[in-house]
Amino acid sequence: MFAISSLGCSNPFQNGFFECLPTIHITTPLYTKTRKLSLIEMKKSMEELVPTYSSRRAVNVSILTVLMSIPLPSFAVAIGEVLELERYTDSAEGFTLLKPSTWSKVDKAGATALFQDANKGSNNVGVVVIPVKITTLSQFGTPQFVADKLILAEKRKESTKEAEVVSVSERTGEGGLQVYEFEYKVDSTRGGLKRILSAAFVASGKLYLLNIAHFDGLESPIDPDRRNTLEQILHSFDIAPST
Structure with missing residues (x-):
């Protein structure tokens, strides 16, 4: 599972572009038991951890929308x-x-x-x-x-x-x-x-x-x-x- 949250940025031109980008927090399920994972289970776990192409594209579009809405000095x-x-x-x-x-x-x-x-x-x-x-x-x-x-x-x-x-x-x-x-x-x-x-x-x-x-x-x-x-x-x- 993954979650996206935005960092607050009072002045994006002063603090820098990269400091104003959303932060991606990744949380993984906790396993109470220790066991070996099969290849299928490992593949499924990785897919859950990494955003799909459409999700990444949505994040990029969201960032672009925010940047375009910021008034220029x-x-x-x-x-x-x-x-x-x-x-x-x-x-x-x-x-x-x-x-x-x-x-x-x-x-x-x-x-x-x-x-x-x-x-x-x-x-x-x-x-x-x-x-x-x-x-x-x-x-x-x-x-x-x-x-x-x-x-x-x-x-x-x-x-x-x-x-x-x-x-x-x-x-x-x-x-x-x-x-x-x-x-x-x-x-x-x-x-x-x-x-x-x-x-x-x-x-x-x-x-x-x-x-x-x-x-x-x-x-x-x-x-x-x-x-x-x-x-x-x-x-x-x-x-x-x-x-």
């Missing part, structure tokens, strides 16, 4: 979401970029423009415009010098646990505009591990700084499609075309 849905981009131009401040069409524009002190993911507010695209006395970024320093300044500013925040530069590059924008691009990682007590993509340029006596922040934790790393979309936003940041 919200981050798994967010990973597969495809972001559609649309052009945003601020003619008054003089910049343009692509932004996710579903991300809402919100007001925040110090930000010229901020677009936020409604499902996860720590995912956002922000632009800051401030007046400066220099005419090009090279007058301020090299791309690496600027990247070091950004990292230093991040490390000074009380919430920052770790900050690391990933890459530094330079490209040419509209009309030969000098644009610096940076990528770095920040581990913070506010929002966990984030991937930051930044771009900066100077035009008309103003410093333009783009900051793209996206959650990049071990449980929910950025997938290639989402990363490609974020890079499109990064490379689209430029001075607004003259009308």
Whole structure:
């Protein structure tokens, strides 16, 4: 004889797949007398101990049904979401970029423009415009010098646990505009591990700084499609075309 009982599992994704499978308990009849079993009796006893093919199939189907009924974590849905981009131009401040069409524009002190993911507010695209006395970024320093300044500013925040530069590059924008691009990682007590993509340029006596922040934790790393979309936003940041 055999019996099947299920193990309790409050979080199957945390405890592991195999720890959530049903447990098969096998009980055998107790013999009060010791005697030799014939081949027929031994065969019959083994058939009683081992589930038949149909029984095993029923158990597998039952397991599959339970697993399919478990709701996926919200981050798994967010990973597969495809972001559609649309052009945003601020003619008054003089910049343009692509932004996710579903991300809402919100007001925040110090930000010229901020677009936020409604499902996860720590995912956002922000632009800051401030007046400066220099005419090009090279007058301020090299791309690496600027990247070091950004990292230093991040490390000074009380919430920052770790900050690391990933890459530094330079490209040419509209009309030969000098644009610096940076990528770095920040581990913070506010929002966990984030991937930051930044771009900066100077035009008309103003410093333009783009900051793209996206959650990049071990449980929910950025997938290639989402990363490609974020890079499109990064490379689209430029001075607004003259009308």
